[in-house]
Amino acid sequence: MKTIEDYRALLLSHLEQYNSGSKQPYQLYDPIQYILELGGKRLRPTLTLMTTDAFGGDTSKALNAALAIEVFHNFSLIHDDIMDNAPLRRGQQTVHEKWDLNTGILSGDAMLILAYQLFESYNAVQFKALTTLFSQTALEVCEGQQYDIDFENRFDVTIPEYIKMIEYKTAVLVGAAMQMGAIVAGASVTDQQRIYDFGRNLGIAFQLQDDYLDAYGDPKLFGKQVGGDILENKKTHLFLKAMELGSEQCKAQIKQLFTETNLSSVAKIETALALFESSGAATATKQAIEQYTNKALRCLSDLPITDAMKQMLQNFGLELMRRSS
Numbered sequence: 001m002k003t004i005e006d007y008r009a010l011l012l013s014h015l016e017q018y019n020s021g022s023k024q025p026y027q028l029y030d031p032i033q034y035i036l037e038l039g040g041k042r043l044r045p046t047l048t049l050m051t052t053d054a055f056g057g058d059t060s061k062a063l064n065a066a067l068a069i070e071v072f073h074n075f076s077l078i079h080d081d082i083m084d085n086a087p088l089r090r091g092q093q094t095v096h097e098k099w100d101l102n103t104g105i106l107s108g109d110a111m112l113i114l115a116y117q118l119f120e121s122y123n124a125v126q127f128k129a130l131t132t133l134f135s136q137t138a139l140e141v142c143e144g145q146q147y148d149i150d151f152e153n154r155f156d157v158t159i160p161e162y163i164k165m166i167e168y169k170t171a172v173l174v175g176a177a178m179q180m181g182a183i184v185a186g187a188s189v190t191d192q193q194r195i196y197d198f199g200r201n202l203g204i205a206f207q208l209q210d211d212y213l214d215a216y217g218d219p220k221l222f223g224k225q226v227g228g229d230i231l232e233n234k235k236t237h238l239f240l241k242a243m244e245l246g247s248e249q250c251k252a253q254i255k256q257l258f259t260e261t262n263l264s265s266v267a268k269i270e271t272a273l274a275l276f277e278s279s280g281a282a283t284a285t286k287q288a289i290e291q292y293t294n295k296a297l298r299c300l301s302d303l304p305i306t307d308a309m310k311q312m313l314q315n316f317g318l319e320l321m322r323r324s325s
Contacts, residue, residue, distance in 0.1 A: 001308055004316060007049040007059070011042055014063040015070065031095045031107040032114070035074045038090045043320075044177040045070045050316070051178045051195055054309040057185025065130060065180040068118040072134070073173065075111035076141060078104050083145075112138070122184070129183045137176040144169025151235050155243070155255055162240055163204065171203025194299050201296035202317045208289045209321055211236040215273060216282070227269035233258045237285050238276045246279035293321050 019036050023029040045066035052062035080086075081094040082104050088094060096104030119130045147165040151157045178199035182192040214229045215238055229236050235258075242254050254275050257268060276282045296317055300310050 001312075002053060002059075004046065004050070004312070007046045007053070008042060010049060010059060010063065011045050011066055011070070014067060015042075018067060027099070027103060028107055028110055031078075031099055031103055032111055034098065035078060035089075035095055035107075035111075036071070038092055040090060042070060044073060044174055047174065047199065047316075048177045048181040048184075050309075050313065051181025052185045053181075054195075054303075054305040054313065055182055055185035055187040055191070057181070062181050062184040064118040064121045065184055066177070068115045068130075068134065069173065069177045069180065071111050071118065072115040072138065075108050075115065076145075078108035078111070080145070082108075083149075126183055130180055133176055133179055133183070137172050140168040140172045144172075152233075154235070155258075157235050157240060159237070159240055159244065162235070162237060166207040167200065167204055170207045171200045174203035174206070175200035191303055194303055198296050198299035198313070198317075201292050201299065202320065205289050205292035205296060205317075206320050208237055208285060208292065211238055212282075212285050212289065215269075215276065227265070227272075230269050230272045231265055237288060238281045241281035241284045242276050242279040245281060245284065246275065250275055250279050289321065293317065 015036065019033050022033075048066035048069055049059045049062050053059050077089060078095045081089055082096050082101065086094050087097050094104075095107060099107075116131065116134070119127055119134070122130060144165050144167070147161070148169055151162070151165065175196040176199075179192050179196040182195050187195070211229065213226075214236070215227060217226055239254065239258065243251055246254065254272070257263070257271055257275070260268065263271075273282075297314055300313055303310065
């Protein structure tokens, strides 16, 4: 039985082969090669290969579908970085900073097309299923990004609205990655939906955990500055729960804090954390993480896969949730 590292090694070998050589015009293809070589955990395409194997399929036949997920994900990162005016990605210059804005836009556009091309190696039935799922997912990712932008200037965002935003922006791509693996393996439509729901709920839990760790994580273990979302005035689950559960005084303090421009970074973070704690938002967010993790794990129970594969998928999901706090 393969390990998670075995699946990742298969993917990286295929990616290296795909990304080798140079294409012209260099100004279009060099940025694509650059972003694909920047690394990252490659979680989504690894899940595609794991799922194909879980349903008894040939993982080598799932490599192009897995790679399509990775190429699309990195396309979205290029455009996200442009929209956020971000200077760094994985510790390196973002594409639009290393080259220029127009190159970032055009190379990102090309990556979306390249992702679709990777499905051309599949038979007609699989091609239709894969591209239909991919198109729906890609559109939802764009919708999620727009919701996120819309929320920046709103103080009346509800928890259901926020969950829908992170579902579309983050979770649907995890679900689609797993469903693609099931499609390649020839799993039934019912089982495809179950594994999609596992990935989708896991993706929601992962993003909620990300919200929580941004505020309460150990920066050495989490890998990011703690309190970054607070400093950027992001309406995370913690913020929204504080606005939902807090007293009128607490809500007024939070609203003022998230429009404050003269407060020091340390003071702003410390004040926000205190309000998240006193309002019950911190506890409520931890409960939501557990709720969506359990929903994901329940999706595995009825799948016609071996207990060993169920355990591997469960362990993978729980490991994501155990990123250090």
